[in-house]
Amino acid sequence: MPGLSIYTQQTVLAVPKPMSLISPWRADFPGILALAAEGQTYLDSAATAQKPQAMLDALLGYYAGGAANVHRAQHLPGERATRAFEATREKVARWLNAPSAQQIIFTRSATEAFNLLAYGLEQRLQPGDEIVISALEHHANLLPWQQLALRRQLKLVVLSLDQHGLIDLAQAAQLIGPRTRLLAVSQLSNVLGCWQPLEPLLALAQAQGALTVVDGTQGVVHGRQDVQALGCDFYICSSHKLYGPDGVGLLYGRTHALEQLAHWQLGGEMLLHTDYSSASFRPAPLGFEAGTPPIASVIALGASLDYLNSLNASAVSAHEAALHSQLITGLQQRQGLRLLGTPTVALVSFVVDAVHHADLAHLLTEQGIAVRAGHHCAMPLLQGLGLSGAIRVSLGLYNDGSDLQRFFSALDQALELLQ
Numbered sequence: 361m362p363g364l365s366i367y368t369q370q371t372v373l374a375v376p377k378p379m380s381l382i383s384p385w386r387a388d389f390p391g392i393l394a395l396a397a398e399g400q401t402y403l404d405s406a407a408t409a410q411k412p413q414a415m416l417d418a419l420l421g422y423y424a425g426g427a428a429n430v431h432r433a434q435h436l437p438g439e440r441a442t443r444a445f446e447a448t449r450e451k452v453a454r455w456l457n458a459p460s461a462q463q464i465i466f467t468r469s470a471t472e473a474f475n476l477l478a479y480g481l482e483q484r485l486q487p488g489d490e491i492v493i494s495a496l497e498h499h500a501n502l503l504p505w506q507q508l509a510l511r512r513q514l515k516l517v518v519l520s521l522d523q524h525g526l527i528d529l530a531q532a533a534q535l536i537g538p539r540t541r542l543l544a545v546s547q548l549s550n551v552l553g554c555w556q557p558l559e560p561l562l563a564l565a566q567a568q569g570a571l572t573v574v575d576g577t578q579g580v581v582h583g584r585q586d587v588q589a590l591g592c593d594f595y596i597c598s599s600h601k602l603y604g605p606d607g608v609g610l611l612y613g614r615t616h617a618l619e620q621l622a623h624w625q626l627g628g629e630m631l632l633h634t635d636y637s638s639a640s641f642r643p644a645p646l647g648f649e650a651g652t653p654p655i656a657s658v659i660a661l662g663a664s665l666d667y668l669n670s671l672n673a674s675a676v677s678a679h680e681a682a683l684h685s686q687l688i689t690g691l692q693q694r695q696g697l698r699l700l701g702t703p704t705v706a707l708v709s710f711v712v713d714a715v716h717h718a719d720l721a722h723l724l725t726e727q728g729i730a731v732r733a734g735h736h737c738a739m740p741l742l743q744g745l746g747l748s749g750a751i752r753v754s755l756g757l758y759n760d761g762s763d764l765q766r767f768f769s770a771l772d773q774a775l776e777l778l779q
């Protein structure tokens with residue numbers, strides 16, 4: 361990827377603010393407090409977020425109150441579990457502004473949702489058809505399409521990035537054409553931390569009658585999303601990055617798009633009728649939720665969404681903006697440090713001239729700084745930048761100025777040793 365620009369320390373003029381930033385929500389997250397008590401500074405929320413107490417209470421409450429399977433039972437515990445489970449579907453629909461809860465499918469992860477789509481659309485694609493992705497996609501939004509293309513002799517088209525790390529719209533206008541059957545792109549890169557120009561991209565694909573898939577796994581964490589305003593056919597995100605439990609992915613689909621999917625995992629719950637020679641399947645969502653779902657996790661995700669809904673949204677975004685600017689300002693002041701792309705949220709990747717990312721990560725780890733080092737599940741992106749890896753710092757709403765202070769002082773000590 362020639363020409364992807366990076367900040368240098370010369371662009372910095374601002375004087376750093378004192379790191380007095382307080383998170384009013386920190387005490388709601390026992391995990392962040394437990395890690396801090398252990399001397400660990402958690403700066404890896406883009407990999408998975410810490411959980412609010414309300415979510416832990418809901419998780420324990422479901423089991424301690426009497427577990428029961430959903431949808432089949434007529435008894436009280438079963439009805440109660442079903443009601444709580446379906447209430448989360450309603451909450452997710454409201455969270456994403458989906459027209460109906462029936463358009464929300466629970467999967468086991470965002471990764472599983474991409475695989476569901478690739479399998480579900482396979483028979484609709486013909487040799488020579490084109491699937492368009494971008495150069496910054498997470499492996500979850502690359503490998504299912506790549507392998508589908510190999511199986512069906514499709515062409516996988518990869519859109520390049522401009523010098524800011526944004527998908528190049530001029531090139532997209534050239535490459536999205538009558539053979540394009542599907543566009544699958546990320547809303548917010550998990551490496552570069554910048555919002556992508558989805559509106560014009562989706563319009564290009566829709567003008568060709570192609571289906572559109574948005575990877576909202578990071579986007580949904582950093583701002584309220586509206587799938588109807590976005591106008592995509594499918595939107596995928598994940599509970600565990602949205603302050604919910606792991607084991608739950610979310611797939612939103614427009615009704616006409618969901619109707620195009622072949623059923624994939626087969627088994628209990630997803631069928632209407634079967635005998636030994638044939639079967640008929642339910643429509644979405646239950647037709648795509650074979651077997652016992654992650655009941656406790658889905659119910660607990662509902663509690664996470666209630667918690668997030670209870671927060672003052674403008675205070676949350678002001679806090680995240682402050683974390684972002686203090687992080688960027690601090691990084692830009694370090695000699696030889698280069699940011700990848702132009703991050704606009706508190707999710708930032710960087711490299712340091714003449715310092716191997718693994719050496720730096722090792723020294724940060726030794727000082728209790730939990731950042732991520734490597735290719736961040738986007739190997740082709742890093743390769744395209746000519747890098748074997750980078751360090752990523754990603755913050756959640758529980759992080760505060762003291763975390764940043766510890767990070768920068770550990771960074772300075774490490775750089776003194778290495779540079």
Ligand SMILES: *Cc1c(COP(=O)(O)O)cnc(C)c1O
Nearest residue numbers: 469470471498500550577578598
């Ligand atoms: C984490 C992530 C995924 C995969 O999500 P899982 O639920 O962990 O499978 C996909 N895309 C992006 C951009 C991610 O950050």
